[in-house]
Amino acid sequence: MTSIGANVFRQCSSLESITFHDAVTDIGASAFAECSALKSIAIPHGVIEIGEKAFEHCSSLESITIPDSVRSIGASAFAECSSSKSIGISAAVTVLKERSFAGCSSLKSITIPDRVTSIECGAFERCFAAESLFIPDSVTVIKDGAFAGCSSLKGNYTIPASVTSIGLTAFEEYTGETKSLADRIIDGGLRELVRQYHGPPRVGHRVHDHLEEFFRFGR
Numbered sequence: 178m179t180s181i182g183a184n185v186f187r188q189c190s191s192l193e194s195i196t197f198h199d200a201v202t203d204i205g206a207s208a209f210a211e212c213s214a215l216k217s218i219a220i221p222h223g224v225i226e227i228g229e230k231a232f233e234h235c236s237s238l239e240s241i242t243i244p245d246s247v248r249s250i251g252a253s254a255f256a257e258c259s260s261s262k263s264i265g266i267s268a269a270v271t272v273l274k275e276r277s278f279a280g281c282s283s284l285k286s287i288t289i290p291d292r293v294t295s296i297e298c299g300a301f302e303r304c305f306a307a308e309s310l311f312i313p314d315s316v317t318v319i320k321d322g323a324f325a326g327c328s329s330l331k332g333n334y335t336i337p338a339s340v341t342s343i344g345l346t347a348f349e350e351y352t353g354e355t356k357s358l359a360d361r362i363i364d365g366g367l368r369e370l371v372r373q374y375h376g377p378p379r380v381g382h383r384v385h386d387h388l389e390e391f392f393r394f395g396r
């Protein structure tokens with residue numbers, strides 16, 4: 178068996194652990210969604226794709242390690258894994274899709290892999306416990322709500338010069354020290370603050386002139 182089909186183990190509420198066969202390359206959409214007792218998973222190195230919502234609402238899952246063989250992580254794949262304190266994301270992934278890790282409310286830190294170019298809408302929203310964030314200089318786009326509600330961030334991050342576009346609510350509900358917001362954005366990089374859900378894009382604005390609106394918008 179090389180593929181685990183969509184919804185195969187969905188809502189298996191007594192399932193506590195999973196051991197995959199080494200031949201598995203694909204984990205289908207919602208394959209293990211809502212397995213509320215699931216505490217551990219060992220994803221083998223042969224897996225290439227994890228479907229959307231594959232492990233959504235696995236609320237007892239304590240840690241997540243995604244091997245470097247994985248090239249695609251579907252939207253909401255690990256959303257609402259509220260007990261996960263650590264997540265290791267495959268170094269082969271280039272896009273972090275919508276809500277892929279949203280609601281991982283016990284996650285202590287967020288490290289974006291070096292090949293990621295785009296962090297999509299709500300990818301890490303409501304990761305309330307995250308106190309640090311690393312964004313590599315491969316990232317060019319951070320979309321609306323990507324880190325919204327990450328209320329424990331204490332300024333332990335910078336936005337690299339490679340980033341050219343940020344959704345206006347990307348860091349909504351940020352509660353750090355506003356006086357140092359400008360210092361976290363490397364000058365010369367950001368060209369666009371995008372009003373993705375609230376009207377047309379506003380192109381060409383310099384970030385240092387619009388920080389107040391950027392971090393306040395939508396509240």
